[in-house]
Amino acid sequence: MSQAVLDKLKERFGTAILETHAFFGDETAVIEPSQWKSVCAFLREDPALDFDMPVDLCAVDYPSRTPRLEVVLHLYSVPLGHRIRLKARVGDEDANDAELDSITSIWPGMNWLERETWDMSGVRFRGHPDLRRILMYPEFEGHPLQKTYPADRTQPLVAYRTEGEAGMSLNKLEPFGADEGMPFGRNPLPRAKES
Amino acid sequence: MGDVTHSMTLDASEQGFATTRVDALLGWARKYSLFSYPFVTACCGMEFMALTSPRFDVARFGAEAPRFSPRQADLLWVVGTISQRQGPVLKRIYEQMMEPKWVFAFGTCASSGGFYDNYTTVPGIDKIIPVDVYIPGCPPRPEAVLDGLMLLQDKIARNERRPGVVKPRFDPAHSADDLVHLRRSAGDPRELLPAMKEEEAKADRIASGGTS
Numbered sequence: 223m224s225q226a227v228l229d230k231l232k233e234r235f236g237t238a239i240l241e242t243h244a245f246f247g248d249e250t251a252v253i254e255p256s257q258w259k260s261v262c263a264f265l266r267e268d269p270a271l272d273f274d275m276p277v278d279l280c281a282v283d284y285p286s287r288t289p290r291l292e293v294v295l296h297l298y299s300v301p302l303g304h305r306i307r308l309k310a311r312v313g314d315e316d317a318n319d320a321e322l323d324s325i326t327s328i329w330p331g332m333n334w335l336e337r338e339t340w341d342m343s344g345v346r347f348r349g350h351p352d353l354r355r356i357l358m359y360p361e362f363e364g365h366p367l368q369k370t371y372p373a374d375r376t377q378p379l380v381a382y383r384t385e386g387e388a389g390m391s392l393n394k395l396e397p398f399g400a401d402e403g404m405p406f407g408r409n410p411l412p413r414a415k416e417s
Numbered sequence: 418m419g420d421v422t423h424s425m426t427l428d429a430s431e432q433g434f435a436t437t438r439v440d441a442l443l444g445w446a447r448k449y450s451l452f453s454y455p456f457v458t459a460c461c462g463m464e465f466m467a468l469t470s471p472r473f474d475v476a477r478f479g480a481e482a483p484r485f486s487p488r489q490a491d492l493l494w495v496v497g498t499i500s501q502r503q504g505p506v507l508k509r510i511y512e513q514m515m516e517p518k519w520v521f522a523f524g525t526c527a528s529s530g531g532f533y534d535n536y537t538t539v540p541g542i543d544k545i546i547p548v549d550v551y552i553p554g555c556p557p558r559p560e561a562v563l564d565g566l567m568l569l570q571d572k573i574a575r576n577e578r579r580p581g582v583v584k585p586r587f588d589p590a591h592s593a594d595d596l597v598h599l600r601r602s603a604g605d606p607r608e609l610l611p612a613m614k615e616e617e618a619k620a621d622r623i624a625s626g627g628t629s
Contacts, residue, residue: 357537358502358537359501359502366535366536366537371536373535374534375536376501376535376536376537376540377501377536378501378504378539378544379501379502379504379505380504380505380508380545382544382545383543383544383545383546383547388547390579392543394529394541395551395580395582396582397553397582397585398525398528398529398541398551398553398582
């Protein structure tokens with residue numbers, strides 16, 4: 223479907239397109255992070271591409287890879303009816319220094335999605351007008367969708383009651399179990415490197 | 418208010434005397450005039466709406482009047498998941514209510530966090546505020562909530578502040594007889610039971626290596 227888009231990108235940007243693949247008709251291009259914004263601007267402005275609708279932006283954490291985070295952007299062209307998926311790999315092996323150019327100047331709707339990606343995965347967007355957390359509270363430390371965020375770590379805003387001030391046992395009553403929630407074991411993350 | 422425990426005599430009608438305790442009288446009065454503050458955050462709210470609709474009619478228990486200011490309410494319904502970000506709001510709402518006040522944990526999420534065992538959810542509102550009655554269910558049926566309301570009325574009448582949990586009325590998978598009841602078939606469902614038992618015995622025989 224949009225193989226033509228990939229061909230056009232490769233023709234225009236050459237080695238800045240690190241790899242491409244197509245899976246069941248979903249064409250994907252992995253972009254050199256420094257070219258992120260210019261690739262997006264090209265896709266938006268070229269009349270034969272005309273990607274006017276950014277569908278989603280998120281980031282995926284691959285703890286065994288370096289760069290560790292992969293930012294994923296889905297685009298759709300309403301007048302031409304084709305799609306493309308862009309990826310950029312950022313961050314070192316501890317997911318620090320993950321930075322990418324903001325594309326809010328190309329699609330204003332990316333404002334909140336970039337804030338969400340910063341909040342959840344810790345990708346900083348250079349040139350974003352207002353890069354604050356959007357889902358979690360400002361006091362929150364860390365980025366919860368990074369695989370290294372402990373699964374059982376909570377950061378309460380209100381101190382939990384103690385049995386002393388409640389004057390009674392705070393154990394859960396039947397039928398609620400002591401370890402309410404999911405029964406799976408919390409194992410530390412394996413950090414085996416991919417060869 | 419609840420300190421008065423000795424019996425006293427009140428002047429009553431010419432027929433005789435009404436002997437009671439002041440706190441029992443107050444409890445009796447309070448339990449039929451609960452003013453609710455619905456703190457509805459999630460999907461359990463749909464079941465809360467069913468509860469307040471005419472079919473289940475919470476007005477029969479004197480708890481039909483919602484007050485959307487916590488200062489006028491004495492029963493806090495926490496209906497749905499409470500995120501960590503909402504924790505300070507919930508605590509402040511609770512602190513604004515006047516004594517005496519009671520709290521319902523409506524549904525599994527409010528009671529224990531439910532399956533949201535993660536960085537963003539309070540694992541039960543009792544981590545933040547005291548709870549009087551827990552109503553398990555995801556969401557609980559309105560009948561279970563009415564059970565909880567009657568449990569609370571009983572607690573108020575007895576001036577009892579220890580928390581209570583609504584028990585399930587019956588476990589559908591408790592016995593084969595109940596399972597037969599659950600089957601929607603024409604005729605008397607009990608007639609299916611011998612046939613089912615025979616099938617089970619047959620399967621057992623095959624599983625143990627014998628022939629049918």
